[in-house]
Amino acid sequence: MALAAVPAPGARVLEIGCGSGAVTERLVERGAQLTVVEQNPEMLRAAQTRLAAKDSGTAVEWLEQTASEVDALGHAAFDAVVLSLVLSEMSASERSFVLRESAQRLAPHGRVVAADEVLPIPRIHAGLFRLLRAPQALAGWLLVGSVSRPLADLPGELERAGLDPRSEERWLAGSLALCVAEIRP
């Protein structure tokens, strides 16, 4: 994920929903100039503590706000927007808004790098997957109050946001996807 988002040191990257900072750490290690948006103050602090311990010498811009406020950030400002396991926590309308606004904040040749839970193909597997995943979804809701829903068509959502999906890799029996989509010329 970090490799796709930061092909060379100095890339300007926006990470949405950093959580405790696992991906943030990788992005900084690869030399990204990072802006981070996270709505949960505790998570933001956990990520800040994790990065402070590294003392990478790179300043990270930390923004405690929701992804829906991404439209407040400058146009054409980023080489990449990274969304790891966060789109599945948004409603369909929020995803659509955030992806469209993210696309508008990409520099020429910029890309969205999105990794998330997805419904496996074919559909028969998707039904089974939903059933097997129900206890995990319930535990997430009880423990941290968040509900994630696997995405049915991540490349399609990227396309409808005005992006050009270039690659999709899948793991865990097709239930986890990494999609890279570039801005249309």
Ligand SMILES: C[S@@+](CC[C@H](N)C(=O)[O-])C[C@H]1O[C@@H](n2cnc3c(N)ncnc32)[C@H](O)[C@@H]1O
């Ligand atoms: C499952 S965690 C993933 C953390 C990290 N990206 C990773 O891959 O390890 C999802 C994070 O996204 C944040 N989040 C969810 N919806 C958000 C939104 N609309 N705006 C900003 N952050 C959001 C949550 O607070 C949580 O910290």
